[in-house]
Amino acid sequence: MPETVAYTLIDTRHERHEIPDAEQVAPGLFLYRLPEEMSPENPCRWRIGHHSGRSIADSMCRENGIRGAELLATLADWTQAVATLQASIDRSELFSKLSFVDCVAPGSERMRGDVSNNGRYTDNDIREAAAEYKADGYNALEVLIAMAHSVPWMGLDTDEFNEAHNRIVQLSGAN
Secondary structure, rough: OOOOEEEEEEOOOOOOEEEEEEEEEOOEEEEEOOOOOOOOOOOOHHHHHHEEOHHHHHEOOHHHHHHHHHHHHHHHHHHHHHHHHHHHHHHHHHOOOHHHHOOOOHHHHHHOOOOOOOOOOHHHHHHHHHHHHHHOOOOOOHHHHHHHHHOHHHHHOOOHHHHHHHHHHHHHHHO
């Protein structure tokens, strides 16, 4: 894991949220997981933030957030002030480019209910999913498809997702 730093997020109501474990991905750009109490209906729990505390983009999983921040680093000098960046960057072009690395505008994705644990799972989540898929008679491919579109699995990085899938397939007896 990369080194983490403290980061102060400033939300749309100008409230401050202290993030103890943000990653500085590039100069002026930070990646962090949204606090559970913040936007619990947003399944994209990873946010790219500017050093000012302002939000730039969201992503479903950490690895896409890193790719997004690395892409952003090639487009501008993010150590500049927000007003300078806003004057020089075309927002629609920016999000068009970010869409290629699965990043979206902050808070633009919504799901019903509290999905703040997307991308985090427990052994109990594994057991429950395995029992459900076993009862439904799913094969390994059907388990993969179902997981890819449901909380908490869709928010996992590739290796974590594959590990969870393999454990569920094994416990459910899927082929």
